[in-house]
Amino acid sequence: MDGFAVMAVLNGLIALAYVVMATYLAPRLGLRYAGRVAATAFFSVGALTHVELVVVGLSDRPDWLVSPHMFAIQGAQAVIAVGFLVVALRYSDLRRARPWPRAVRGLAAAQHLAGIGAWEWDSMRDRFHVSQQLQGRWADSLTELLERVVPEDRAALQAGLDAAATCGSREPGELIFRMRGPDGEERMLLTRYAPRGRRGRVVGATEDLTERRAAEESRQRAARAEAMAEREHRIAQTLQHSLLPDRLPDIGVLELAARYLPGGRGVEVGGDWYDVIELPTGEVALVMGDVVGRGISAAALVGKLRNALRAYALEGHEPGDTLERLNALLDRDALEMATLLYIVYEPESGTVRWVNAGHPAPLVRHADGRREFWEDGRFVPLGVMPSVGYEAASGSLEPGAMVLLYTDGLVERAGVPLSTTQDLLLAAATRNGSADALCDETLASMLPTGPADDDVALLAAQVTRLADGPLTLELSARPGALREARRRLERWLRAGDIAPALSARVVLCANEAIANAVQHAYGPKDALIWLSASRARGLVDLRVRDEGRWREPSPDGRGRGLKLMRAFADEVDVAHGDDGTVVTLRWRA
Amino acid sequence: MAGVTDAELHAQRLDGQVVLSVTGEIDLENAGRARERIVSSVPSGAQGIVLDLSNVSHLDSAGVRLLFDLARRLRDRRQELAVVAPSHSLLRDILAVVSLDRVATVTETLDEALAGLRAWDGELGP
Numbered sequence: 220m221d222g223f224a225v226m227a228v229l230n231g232l233i234a235l236a237y238v239v240m241a242t243y244l245a246p247r248l249g250l251r252y253a254g255r256v257a258a259t260a261f262f263s264v265g266a267l268t269h270v271e272l273v274v275v276g277l278s279d280r281p282d283w284l285v286s287p288h289m290f291a292i293q294g295a296q297a298v299i300a301v302g303f304l305v306v307a308l309r310y311s312d313l314r315r316a317r318p319w320p321r322a323v324r325g326l327a328a329a330q331h332l333a334g335i336g337a338w339e340w341d342s343m344r345d346r347f348h349v350s351q352q353l354q355g356r357w358a359d360s361l362t363e364l365l366e367r368v369v370p371e372d373r374a375a376l377q378a379g380l381d382a383a384a385t386c387g388s389r390e391p392g393e394l395i396f397r398m399r400g401p402d403g404e405e406r407m408l409l410t411r412y413a414p415r416g417r418r419g420r421v422v423g424a425t426e427d428l429t430e431r432r433a434a435e436e437s438r439q440r441a442a443r444a445e446a447m448a449e450r451e452h453r454i455a456q457t458l459q460h461s462l463l464p465d466r467l468p469d470i471g472v473l474e475l476a477a478r479y480l481p482g483g484r485g486v487e488v489g490g491d492w493y494d495v496i497e498l499p500t501g502e503v504a505l506v507m508g509d510v511v512g513r514g515i516s517a518a519a520l521v522g523k524l525r526n527a528l529r530a531y532a533l534e535g536h537e538p539g540d541t542l543e544r545l546n547a548l549l550d551r552d553a554l555e556m557a558t559l560l561y562i563v564y565e566p567e568s569g570t571v572r573w574v575n576a577g578h579p580a581p582l583v584r585h586a587d588g589r590r591e592f593w594e595d596g597r598f599v600p601l602g603v604m605p606s607v608g609y610e611a612a613s614g615s616l617e618p619g620a621m622v623l624l625y626t627d628g629l630v631e632r633a634g635v636p637l638s639t640t641q642d643l644l645l646a647a648a649t650r651n652g653s654a655d656a657l658c659d660e661t662l663a664s665m666l667p668t669g670p671a672d673d674d675v676a677l678l679a680a681q682v683t684r685l686a687d688g689p690l691t692l693e694l695s696a697r698p699g700a701l702r703e704a705r706r707r708l709e710r711w712l713r714a715g716d717i718a719p720a721l722s723a724r725v726v727l728c729a730n731e732a733i734a735n736a737v738q739h740a741y742g743p744k745d746a747l748i749w750l751s752a753s754r755a756r757g758l759v760d761l762r763v764r765d766e767g768r769w770r771e772p773s774p775d776g777r778g779r780g781l782k783l784m785r786a787f788a789d790e791v792d793v794a795h796g797d798d799g800t801v802v803t804l805r806w807r808a
Numbered sequence: 809m810a811g812v813t814d815a816e817l818h819a820q821r822l823d824g825q826v827v828l829s830v831t832g833e834i835d836l837e838n839a840g841r842a843r844e845r846i847v848s849s850v851p852s853g854a855q856g857i858v859l860d861l862s863n864v865s866h867l868d869s870a871g872v873r874l875l876f877d878l879a880r881r882l883r884d885r886r887q888e889l890a891v892v893a894p895s896h897s898l899l900r901d902i903l904a905v906v907s908l909d910r911v912a913t914v915t916e917t918l919d920e921a922l923a924g925l926r927a928w929d930g931e932l933g934p
Contacts, residue, residue: 466814702835705866720898727868727898730835730866731868779869779872780869787898
């Protein structure tokens with residue numbers, strides 16, 4: 220048999236052996252068939268003629284590769300020998316020698332982005348192999364690493380890695396420790412690790428938490444500071460609200476409305492305040508003040524001024540004298556300072572006396588629509604000098620006239636002259652509505668987005684009109700308008716000497732008609748409702764008109780309003796049209 | 809503040825019964841809030857409550873709705889509602905027009921309401 224024939228047979232046998240090895244033997248022997256590299260060499264004279272290289276991996280030793288070789292040596296006439304050789308290679312050694320494949324480079328980039336570095340620790344030799352990310356930042360050995368770790372964290376790190384290297388547990392571990400970086404600065408590192416293989420190797424990933432931890436701590440500090448400020452803000456706000464009247468007194472001669480808008484969130488409570496005092500003489504005092512400063516101390520000063528002012532006013536001191544006494548009360552050493560507008564209205568004659576200690580001038584809207592600022596009677600604020608000589612100026616308010624007191628938050632704008640904002644205020648006060656409506660309209664046009672940073676307080680007072688004429692009210696279609704409408708209707712009925720029992724029924728029915736329009740006539744947009752009441756020939760007539768669409772009362776009980784009107788009015792008529800609904804009610808007085 | 813209708817609620821135990829007294833006004837603006845406050849003031853273990861409206865100066869259809877809602881909620885919890893409304897008052901007339909007595913006991917005085925609840929306890933009590 221010549222050499223070529225032998226090789227052909229051998230090749231056939233070897234190919235068969237591969238098939239058997241790959242499909243049958245390899246799985247049973249725990250081998251992973253990895254590939255075949257075959258080389259057949261021919262030499263002219265007796266030599267090695269054939270080498271087969273098969274690379275298989277061992278499934279329980281993933282870093283080892285086994286390569287059986289098969290060869291034949293042929294002599295001049297016949298095959299001299301057929302041999303078999305196994306070469307085992309350490310795969311990890313091979314891999315280290317190779318450049319990182321693309322996937323590994325991708326992993327390195329991801330680690331870089333995440334700020335994570337990977338390492339492998341060979342505990343037998345105490346050597347670290349590290350990824351690019353950790354180069355220069357990590358140590359070559361655990362001994363070296365531990366030297367740079369802060370003493371309190373050393374034991375835990377050593378114990379953790381030793382456990383992973385020796386016990387063979389596959390559970391990953393996690394440690395946070397502090398270590399001096401190459402620049403000597405202390406870094407906080409999070410390390411996750413797990414044993415690898417059985418030969419005391421541990422792999423791990425390390426992440427630098429220093430910046431993140433610092434950011435988190437500063438965020439927590441900021442949150443704590445904000446919570447403290449918020450709490451103080453609430454205390455000051457509560458204190459300040461307790462110093463504003465719960466509700467304005469119901470005095471027949473003046474119709475009153477007030478608003479207080481605290482400054483924006485995160486802004487300390489300011490020192491704006493107002494008050495209405497009914498004096499023993501039958502006069503009414505209107506007060507609007509602004510204390511310099513913010514927060515709890517400002518609120519405390521408001522309390523001091525408010526109580527003292529009430530006491531002096533009720534004792535019967537003249538307006539100028541009252542402010543003189545308040546001025547003496549302020550502690551100039553503690554820089555207590557405040558502006559104050561003090562107005563006293565005498566209802567019999569309509570005479571008004573006022574003193575203005577450095578406060579924005581009140582706006583007056585007369586019954587004929589004329590508008591003006593009362594600029595007289597102006598002096599320095601309280602707390603500026605020991606003795607001022609405050610003296611009242613005087614004017615008068617006719618029935619229907621309105622005076623608006625406010626604080627500087629309403630008119631002061633950075634970079635805008637006061638005369639400009641005062642013109643805006645004059646323009647805002649054009650419509651001939653109620654005190655309540657004046658407050659709403661003023662705020663809507665002066666501060667459409669709410670107060671910027673300063674508090675705003677408003678107090679409007681309108682001299683009640685003579686009661687013999689008909690009553691007309693323009694109401695915004697909101698539930699909040701009901702109470703105001705009842706008050707004004709009650710006052711009109713009382714002035715007209717309507718018996719209380721009848722008055723109560725009229726008010727109830729008017730309330731139902733308005734509530735019906737508020738609930739059913741309009742969508743969510745701002746709309747108006749008109750009420751008119753008149754007396755003639757022993758009858759009380761009431762009309763409530765809206766411009767919305769009438770919806771039939773639903774059966775869930777909303778029809779009760781109509782039911783009540785039918786029960787408590789002598790005549791009820793509901794007329795619906797395209798342009799709205801008119802409810803007409805009539806009583807025999 | 810203008811625009812907010814005020815009703816104060818005062819809760820006490822009298823004669824072993826829960827008495828809630830309302831002072832002020834109930835209208836469309838505050839009825840929802842008032843109802844929640846009343847409901848949350850009723851202990852779930854109580855046999856029932858007396859709602860004293862003697863000092864209510866205004867109550868409209870929104871208030872009536874509140875009373876019916878309250879009676880229904882209490883009935884679901886097997887609790888009795890007694891409403892005190894003085895005689896010869898508009899309030900009394902309003903409650904008559906809407907027939908509140910279909911769902912609640914309406915009495916003229918607090919004593920009467922308490923006596924009524926006691927009798928009811930006797931009927932259903934242990």
